[in-house]
Amino acid sequence: MQTKIDFQSAKEILKSQNIIPLGIERVFLHAALGRTLAHSISATSDMPTTPLSNMDGYAFSSHFRDSKILKILGENPAGAAIPTLPLDAPYTIKTFTGAKIPLNADMLVPIEHCKVTQEGLEIIIMPKIGQFIRQQGDNYKKGETLLAKNTRLNSHHIGLLASLNQIFIPVFEKPKVGILISGNELLELGEKASNGSDIYNANGHLLFAKVLENGGIPKLYPILKDDKAQVQNFLNLALKECDIVISSGGASVGDYDYIATLCEERAKEVVFKGVNIKPGQHITYAHFNQKHFFALPGFPNSTLVTFELFVKPILYKFLELSFTPTTLRIPLPQDVHKTDTRLEFRVCNVRNHNGEWQIDFTGKKDFQSAILNNFCPLDNAKVGLCILDSAKKKGAIVEVILL
Structure with missing residues (x-):
């Protein structure tokens, strides 16, 4: 078990995990x-299977391009069988957009480039051979x-x-992701506050939505009390039923942090415990019963950030996807103060002003781990994580992970 590692080391560990997809359905x-x-997926035939008209116009043969008047034989709407254009005289067939080009025709003049007279069709602007015609296989060829x-x-x-x-x-099966939330102070949605408890299970439903939007099948277990036996029983159940298990809460160093206690008892199965970041330094990653287990911190911001940074790479591996977060390099709009030595992922607003990405910290009440509404700006700005390794001056270029 590695402890208190740096963020880059944690990323490399997650990247190195060899995960075989569950199957195909x-x-x-x-x-x-x-x-x-x-x-x-490959093409089973050429598309289009025969030349098609790209315009409403008149199809004719280049053999008669020098003719002053073409005799109109009829109309050729989209979806009709391929007509044949006789070559014994200067004939043309009115051919509409999407219609099959008549056999023996290799030119199409748009209706705005010609005029119809009593004698027939007079071409004002002569097209090139094949112009305004979508040729067989232009979209794709058979076997492509x-x-x-x-x-x-x-x-x-x-x-x-x-x-x-x-x-x-045919798609890869979705991994099942178990979600364990613990804490005597928590209420489930619909419950009435009592005995001083007024904190609702935001983390459980946040993680449920995160798993769902990232391609997994979430399973949210009942809120666990601060009881070691109950936590252990549900952890074992989740490990049996799911491919990945996430816990939120109980991962720190308090007397009732039984997730942390269980991780210590199974230290040989823990890959790393603690990463030198803010928020989320108490994250733990383990292989319990050959399943992937993440113990996330209980504060909502910490839960959200650690899911994005650590859980998503493993979830994507189950889906045979490469996890590559969108990262922007943006100048800071102001001085940023920082005294903590940990690598910080500070929530920020991300805006596109006339094609130029900018960030700001407007409306961020604080950067404490409990303020989930920091991730929900009122003006529908995008949200990002500004990566700070130290205090920065206005104009300094920083990396921002777009969430």
């Missing part, structure tokens, strides 16, 4: 949104890889899969 197209693709394995599917991918007539999509 096939889900309906819409259910694949946000999931990780388990196999590459269109989506790579390990792609996290978004709405664009869903549209592409639909165009390929893909109904059931």
Whole structure:
């Protein structure tokens, strides 16, 4: 067990974890949104399968490009069978956007580049051969890889899969993530305050939402009292039922911090205990029963930050995804004071002003670990973690993790 390590060492440890995906399942197209693709997807045919019109216009053969008048044979709407253009005279067929280009035609003149007279079609601006025509295979060729394995599917991918007539999509199974919250002072949602308790289970539902939005299946267990036997029983149950287990609270050095006590008793299974950061220095990462266990601090800010920094990399590995947080380099708008020697992740507002990223600390009431509303700015600014290794002067360039 490593103790009180630096942040970079903790990152390297998490990066080195060899995690095999749980398995592959096939889900309906819409259910694949946000999931990780388990196999590459290739085109089964050319797209388009035949040349198509990109404009409303008139299709004709380049053999008759020098003809002053083309005789109009009829109309060719989108979805119709491919018509054939005779080549024994200067003919043309009116062809609408998305329609198949007639056989023997290789030119298309947009309707605004020509005019219809009693004699026929007169071309005012002559197009080039193939201009305004989407050729066979312009989108993609048969056998071409269109989506790579390990792609996290978004709405664009869903549209592409639909165009390929893909109904059931192979994706990696989601890991089950158990969430254990402990503390005699906590109330579950819906409970009435009594005996001086008025703190609701924010951390449990915060972590539930974090797991859900990052591709896992959260399981929130009942609030645990500060009772060692109960904490141990539920920890064992969660380790049995889940792939990852997260606890919040009870990880520090107090008399009732039984998560910390259990970690000490299972010290051989603990990978690291304590990271020299603020907030969240008491984080613990362990392999209990060959499962991944994280003991997060109980203050809401600490819980949120340590989930982002430590839990997400492991959760992403189960999903065959590479965890690469969006990091910006931004000048400080003001002097920043700091006396603590720990590496600090200070919550800030992130705004885009005319294409330039800026940060500020407006509305941040304090940087204590208990103020969760610091992460919920009233003006819908983005939220980031400003990384501070020391006090900084206005204009100094700092790294900011975008949340």
